[in-house]
Amino acid sequence: MSHLIIIFFAAILTHNIALTYLLGMCPMLAMSKNMNTAFGMGIAVVIVMTITSIINWFLLHFILTKIEASSLSYLIYIIVIAGTVQLLEIIIEKFFPKYENSFGIFLPLISVNCTILAISLFMEIRKYSFLENMFFSFGSGIGWLFCIVIIAAIREKMKLISDVPKGLKGAGITMIIAGILALSFMGFSGMVNIQ
Amino acid sequence: MHFLNRIKKTTAFKLFKRMFIRENAIACQLLGLCSALAVSNTMQNAITMGIGVTIVTILTSITISSMRKIIPHEFRIITYMIVISTFVIFFDMYLKSYFPDISKALGPYVGLIITNCIIMGRQEAFASQNSPLISIVDAIGNGLSYTKVLIVIAFFREFLAFGTIFGFNVVNKGFEKCVVMAMAPGAFFVLAIYIWIFKSIAHISTEK
């Protein structure tokens, strides 16, 4: 059990998928303008990441290894991710229409998010068990959510009180915020020790 | 000379120039950032990744452009992703069997090329609406502009972090290496400065 907790916290703090592995930057820049969109995007990423990694785990262990086609794993994961996103879109449209505006619009952006594919690939390489994989993917999603929400909070504050130079407005200042955030998260390294 | 002038006037060249210089994929459209941050730490990686992305973009653009009339609209993103993954995996297998040394260098990038938003962005914005021949020019222009940005960022990061340019040591013992530049925070800072300079220059040139 403690092993699982360690994996969870490592995924958020020391091996943060946005600040250590530098994945998922495109949507992070685009969606961190205010807290609502950032939170919506983050939650969508957590949900899609956890669901797809679970599906991919089953596919990997019960189909791909049985027919010895692990070279196809990239392709299969991508199809699963795209399919899951499409399915979620339909489900939200039909059963939870009130959420459609808050995070339904982010779903198409997630299918091209490199983080989702990366989590499935890490799961395959590190040979995680089912529970380890669940804690890992959920933790990574939460880590990404943390990162985008913190950046959005800072950007909202900066809009009110800072005088950002013209060339840095938007993408530039977000990168600098992310850089300082990455530096500070580096302080967590050594706190948890995985593998 | 006359021949070169005629080339310059063609649509193809104008498109190439626009993609390569002005509508720079990273600084302008903000695509392909994941890989730009992750692999721009040394110049060798930057070039390897840039060439990989350019080749895959060209091939994907040709394929998608030829298929553009039959791709269903709702599933176009999945289609792009399937085509891109097939090419990348195919290349990875080909390199692993016939050129294992190059494959070792490309190894970690395979996943990054597949989800690179630039390739997908170009399909969506250009290849799915234009003929194959002109899509090739668009692909080359974007691929090379991406490579250009990567090389510039890699130059600074490699120099500040290791004191080397392309692996060759160019500083003496007194140089204080700032290894953080090769890691995540350094990537963010250098890219931010690049965007700042690029946007300021673009702003000045449009204000003229």
Next chain:
Amino acid sequence: MLQKIKSILFIVILSCMSTIILLSFDSKTKAKIKANNEFILKKTVLELCDFKPTKENYDALFEQNIKRIKIKDKDAYINSNGNYILQFDGIGLWGKLKGLVLLNKDMKTIENICIISQDETPGIGSKIADDKYLAKYKKTVLEPELKLCTRKKATEKNEIDAISGATFSSSALLKTINNTIKSVRG
């Protein structure tokens, strides 16, 4: 409705075509990739023992000087001096870490290390595969096991410096080697 079915059919056909292309190419190249990996393994084992194998003589050199054995169900090799060569398989920051370690007869001293494949961050993490870094592992003693030094310079016989900026990768390599040797020493 018909439109939706046509769209789904398109995706299914496209996926099937991709899968068929990739699988057929995979079966064609599987043998060659396996042969490549055999060659790299044998060449590395020989280089670890200070031989200089070429593409022509590596097989002969291998047959003459190296013997395959099994230690606790793990594949290993013995060279003509009686030193053991173990293969270690671990996980780094991004992907798998594979290499060979040349151990003294007493299985306590490391004579040499070579990395066969790694997927670490190109430019920093990948430096763990550089000969310059791996030289730090030479003549280290596993008493009781290797230790990574991040905050100070390595002084004891069982301490190894980490690469600044690549602590995860350095630590992954060290842990993998420790675990491998522990599992055969018993």
